[in-house]
Amino acid sequence: MLATHHRPGIDVADYWISEKLDGVRGRWDGRRLHTRGGQPVAAPAWFTAGWPRVAMDGELWIGRGRFEQASTLVRTGAPADPGWRRMRFMVFDLPAHGGGFEARLLRLRALTAAARVAWLQPVPQFRLATEAELQARLRLITEAGGEGLMLHRRGALYRAGRSNDLLKLKLHDDAEARVVGHAPGKGKYTGMLGALILRLPDGRQFRLGSGFTDAQRSHPPPLGSLVTYRYNGLTRTGLPRFARFLRLRNDPPPDDPPASDPG
Numbered sequence: 001m002l003a004t005h006h007r008p009g010i011d012v013a014d015y016w017i018s019e020k021l022d023g024v025r026g027r028w029d030g031r032r033l034h035t036r037g038g039q040p041v042a043a044p045a046w047f048t049a050g051w052p053r054v055a056m057d058g059e060l061w062i063g064r065g066r067f068e069q070a071s072t073l074v075r076t077g078a079p080a081d082p083g084w085r086r087m088r089f090m091v092f093d094l095p096a097h098g099g100g101f102e103a104r105l106l107r108l109r110a111l112t113a114a115a116r117v118a119w120l121q122p123v124p125q126f127r128l129a130t131e132a133e134l135q136a137r138l139r140l141i142t143e144a145g146g147e148g149l150m151l152h153r154r155g156a157l158y159r160a161g162r163s164n165d166l167l168k169l170k171l172h173d174d175a176e177a178r179v180v181g182h183a184p185g186k187g188k189y190t191g192m193l194g195a196l197i198l199r200l201p202d203g204r205q206f207r208l209g210s211g212f213t214d215a216q217r218s219h220p221p222p223l224g225s226l227v228t229y230r231y232n233g234l235t236r237t238g239l240p241r242f243a244r245f246l247r248l249r250n251d252p253p254p255d256d257p258p259a260s261d262p263g
Contacts, residue, residue, distance in 0.1 A: 008131055010131075010151075010167070012128050012129060012130055012131055012133070012134050012151075013127070013128070013129050013130075014153055014154055014155075015127075015151040015152060015153055015154065015167070016101060016102065016105060016125040016126070016127060016151070016152045016154060017125065017126055017127065017128055017134070017137070017149055017150070017151050017152075018092065018123045018124060018125045018126070018149065018150050018152075019123075019124070019141055019146050019147075019148075019149060019150070020146070020147045020148040020149055020150050020168055020169075020170070021059040021061045021090055021123065021147070022061075022064065022065070022066075022067040022146075022147045023059040023060050023061030023062070023067065023070045023090070024059065024060040024061075024067075024070050024071055024074045025057075025058075025059060025060075026041060026057075026058050026059065026060045026074075026089060027055070027056070027057055027058075027095075028048070028051060028055065028056040028058070028089070029055055030052075030053045030054055030055055031053070033048055033089075035074065041060070041074055041077075042077035042078065042079050043079060043084065043087075044079035044080070044084050045079070047079075047084055047087070047089075047119065049117075050115050050116070050117050050120075051115060051117065051120055052111045052112075052114075052115055054094060054096060054097075054111065055094065055095045055096045056089075056091045056093070056094060056095075056108065056111075057091070057092055057093040057094070057095055058089045058090050058091040058092055058093075058123070059089070059090045059092065059123070060073075060074055060087055060088075060089055060090075061087070061088050061089075061090050062083075062086050062087055062088070063086075064144070064145040064146055064147075065145050067247060068247070069083065069086075070087065071247075073087065087119060088119045088120075088121055089119060089120050089121070090121055090122070090123045091108050091112055091120065091121065091122050091123065092108075092122070092123040092150075092152075093108070093158065094107060094108050094111075094158075095158050097158065098157075099157075100154065100155040100156060100157060101152045101153060101154055101155065101156045101157075101158075101165075102154045102155065104158070105122075105125055108122055109122050125152075134149070134151075134169070137149065138169055138170075138171065139171075142170075142171050147170060148168060148169050148170035148171070149168070149169040149170075150166065150167070150168055150169075151166070151167040151168075151169065152165065152166050152167075153165040153166070172230045172231070172232060173230070173231055173232070173233070174228055174229065174230045174231070174246060175228070175229060175231070175240070176226050176227065176228050176229075176249060177198035177199060177200050177201075177208075177226070177227060177229065178198065178199045178224065178225070178226055179196050179197070179198060179220075179221050179222065179223055179224060179225050179226075179227060180197050180198065180199045180205065180223065180224075181196070181197030181205075181223070182194075182195075182196065182197070182220055182223070183195040183196070183197060183207060183209070185217060189217055192214070192217040192218055193212065193216070193217040193218075193220040194209060195207040195208055195209030196208045196209075196220065196221065196227065196245070198227070198229070200239075204238075204239065206239050206240065206243070208227075208229055208243050208244070208245055210243075210244040210245065211229070211230070211244030211245035211246065212245050216245070221248045225248060225249070226248075226249040227245065227246075227247065227248050227249060228246040228247050228248075228249055229243045229244060229245055229246055230243070230244055230246050231243040231244075
């Protein structure tokens with residue numbers, strides 16, 4: 001399942017809510033671990049030993065603000081890397097379970113508890129009653145270094161594609177775009193990246209020049225790669241306002257399959 005953006009007006013009490021973890025999306029098919037894009041994850045054998053033989057969706061997560069560490073570990077494919085001792089697989093869904101989300105949640109809690117594997121954990125889920133409570137919790141999590149919140153409708157069946165049954169809520173919007181050019185830097189950035197030239201899904205282009213470390217300016221995301229950027233609304237022409245670089249997507253998600261209107 002893929003999330004759409006939360007907008008005020010929903011019945012908050014009808015959703016289970018969790019922190020949006022900044023890790024690498026993973027899928028366990030009961031025998032092997034893959035990224036969301038279908039690439040095998042070369043995790044050490046001990047990491048998945050004792051996991052339930054059922055399909056699980058989750059997040060390969062080291063901690064808040066440690067996406068790059070998690071991404072590098074998953075991408076390099078080195079099962080002997082001691083970094084795996086810090087990794088956790090945070091389970092948030094059971095794709096093959098036929099019940100609604102609340103039933104799937106109860107089942108995945110039971111499965112992970114029975115496995116007794118310290119790094120296999122259910123994503124903590126909680127309930128709130130109002131939009132005001134939701135916004136207050138969002139501020140607390142963001143101030144503590146979290147990315148935002150995920151809201152999952154209690155009775156929703158598991159479905160492919162984007163749906164209003166799964167919502168994400170952040171203080172800032174984010175999106176993805178393709179790198180089609182590198183603009184050279186000036187002044188202290190001479191000889192380094194000045195800005196990425198990005199192409200939006202509708203074909204329009206814009207420059208992204210902030211949010212980079214010096215190391216990223218020295219070795220910028222390559223042409224053709226997909227990057228995630230953060231922004232504050234849109235300009236009158238529909239381009240991202242105050243856009244800044246967030247991260248390189250090393251494992252782009254697959255195209256969304258057609259999804260029916262959730263109603």
